[in-house]
Amino acid sequence: MSELKLTFVTPLKKFFENKEVEEVRVPAEKGELTILPTHSPLVTTLNTGIFSYKAKGETDFTQAVVSWGYCEVIDGEVRVLAETAETADMLDKGRVEKAVKLTQEKLTSSEVTPEDINKYQRKLKRAEKRLELLN
16 A cells, blocks of 8 residues: 655644655545545645544544645645644634634624625634534
């Protein structure tokens, strides 16, 4: 079986580099993308969503919420460059639930401007994915 190595970074943190993995799942622009060791080369943009990977020899997936970024696959190497990334241990469920509620309120407010709608929709999606990760 071919090797698959994963590098996962944000502008603020290098989570790891060249970690041996068996499978990677990314929230690509057109839907979830599963990457296995013999995957064809590609570059794709990431949507806000849950990024996961299964480390070599492990049975469970490790997950993080990412917001926007890029994923590159070439010669058995996967590089995930995310704008932001948060693992479950970095999140507080109470704060996430509050963020969902507040953002929903802002979206339904009579004072929301058309310019703000897109911003609040992105915030709501990110908060909902955080909550999904925690549940």
